[in-house]
Amino acid sequence: MNEEEEKYDLKIILLGSSKVGKTTLVNRLTQGTFENPEQTTGATFSKKKYQGELQEYTFSIWDTAGEERFDSLSSFYCRNSGCELILYDITDRNSFTNLDRFFDKLQYTNEDSFVILIGTKLDLIEETSKLRKVTLEEGKKKANDKNSYFFEISSKTGHNIQELWETVGDLFEKNSQKNEIKHRQDNNHFQINSFTNNQKKKNCC
């Protein structure tokens, strides 16, 4: 109806302890910039387009506060999320050991959502690997245990950022194809139900 009224094809939510680089990653993704942002209070969201194989999609990216006391809020923001980026700082051991608190949030997200575990601040260990507190293997293992995808990135240098974004888009497209097939099957068997579902969607949006 109106250009301001936009529908988002995918809701991405960023989770992780305080100061692991959630807002920085959002800024890198949406503006291509790198700076030291203020701590996030509540949540903010931004949008980014993704050029798929056949069409262009718009994703919303939700940035949350890492503060543990505001935990109940991030559960709220996780509702309807289709992709979770869970971040830790590879130079901050605590941010890694704390990860389970964010994997617990997955119960609030969409059933078919996918998770990407991300180790951040890769640039800090370029000169000296002394600063690294979480090894690449540990990260991979954690991702494997939690059935999620894995990246180590640097929002400062842009390392792996493009790859990360492509992966998000790919997984989204695969997911929606799957859904479409499922949807079609459902349609053949239960025409009425799918009608109802559509109606419901219309009502709540």
Place this chain on the structure above:
Amino acid sequence: MTNEYWFEEKDVFLEISSNTSTKKFLPGVLRLSTDSRDQTVLSWVQLIGRTQQEETNENNKTNQKLESDWCVVDNPNGLQKSNILNIPESIPEKKSKNNGNSHENIANKDINSHNKELNHIPDYLPRSDPYIADRSFSLQVSRFEMIKIFENRSEGYSINFCTENKEEFHLFFLLGEPNTLLEAILKDNPQLEKSHKDSNDPNSPKIYSKISTEKPLKTKSTLQNIWSSVKKYSKKQVEVLQQQFKATNEEEEFQKQIISQDESRLENLNLEIRNIKTIGTRGNMAVNEEIWKGFLDENGRVKNPTQLQKIIFYNGIDPKMRQLIWKFLLGYFPMESTEEEREEIQKTKKRLYQQVKTQWENIIPEQEKNFRKYRQRKTQIEKDVYRTDRVIGIFSEDNSPSMMMMRDILLTYSFYNFDLGFVQGMADLLTPIISVMQNEEDSFWCFVGLMKRVETYFLKNQPGLREDMLILRSLLKLLDPEIYNIFVSDRRSSEFIFCFRWLLVCFKREFAFNEIPLLWEVVWTDFLSDKFHLFIAVAILQVNHDYFIAKYQDFDSILDFLNNLSGRLDLVSLLNNAELLVQNYTQKIPLVFEKAKNKLITLENVSSPNIDSDKNRIDNLPQKSHDKSNNEKVLKRSTSQPERNSNKIVGISKLYHV
């Protein structure tokens, strides 16, 4: 007797709306009857769709319910004077005695238990769902007049009609075979002329509306034709619609709950409000040294604290005087302290601060290694200190004195109040204080005073903040019901989480850094209300009233919109608006009470969790005049309240929208 008839149609989906409310009904039985006095009675009972809650409620008082399912038109006064919708109330025994024949049929059906009613439920509807007494109503009118028929091809028809008392009603039917119905109505209503919603588009929905108002209608035949043309649904249609309606009903239940909670909260809100009708000139007459000195007696005590608060509330404080006066506002210096005493306080507090500070300063590195909680706090604080207000001069340089001060104060506070510790947002509350005080000890104690005000915001799950959000919602219901309704009709927005940032750091992120002192000192005076910050929040929402009405989509859109308001709000005009809202609030509150009283009378038979408490409270009100002992008939009672009968549409909204 001869012109009496009754008519009944099952499985009608019905929607009734007035100007103020809309109520949807699940398939039900619709009955139309006319008595010897030419009064038409339209009654309807919902058959399915009862929620768990209602089931329990009904089980608790089955007997009562069975007796009060139907409204009977046996009160001539009620009939002639009042054509309002009534919650069905009394047993139709009288009627069957008086009238016999066809009415007796209805009456018998009505009093008889569920078994009979269950027979009305078509085979394809779940039998386990007996009808809901609460969802039945009856409408008595002596003459209907068709005003407008609106055809919406995919859904059905809406029919507007008007009673002879000029009450307008709107019935909405979901129909199987619209054409038959339409033909029937049009045949009987030659005054309805066809047009299209969009006059240029012949495919747009059709509207048949009444052009001339002269000709009265042959009411009975019209309605009879409507009902007789109603087609039953196919099984599948019913299933689909049933689910849709269930979903809507759940939402409605949820919404109802919220609204009734908000109403009872409003009634119990004990905001300290002063009702003073002037508008501030903020900034023009700020409290400067001269004004301040005029407030002190010979010993340096503040002579008239309330007057001081008032002046600050309306005019703010001169930046030069903030350093001193903030200490009073934040409870560092008591208003009644003498100059001498304050020197003493300052000395003591300085010592105490250092005492707490040395506690963490003296932690030696090995000790720190074994002190995880301290380590975590320290890292957390440092993380935030390095990213709070870095664009502001005194904090912009790495490790600047002010930045170090921020760190030390936060760390000391986390020892001073160890249970609370450090939570994100605290740094935001501290930086304006540092910039005004420019002194570590004073900043610390002022910060302590500020934290006392908002401590509950920072506890786990933010109980204080959540409470304030609910009060905010109640205030909005009173002060801007239109946008309130928009927010509460969306489950995600109904929690008002989009105000989280505003409240947590008292709008610090919404205004420029140099505007914060004025905003905060106005709030800290607690002058007009101790919840003035909530009125500011209402003011911000209200300023954007038109946006919400026109563009509201969902929680995401509103969060995005509100986040983007940051830096674009006009502080002084918002403070003025908030002030007007306080006045508005004081004027409306008596009305809320009045409304609650009416609600009680109208809704006596409807089970609602809040009614009982309301009832007790209202029973004790001296204004209550009607006779308690004669309370069996809602109808009677409502006629004894003439002021209410004069506004029947409101009566409907109360019945179905509370």
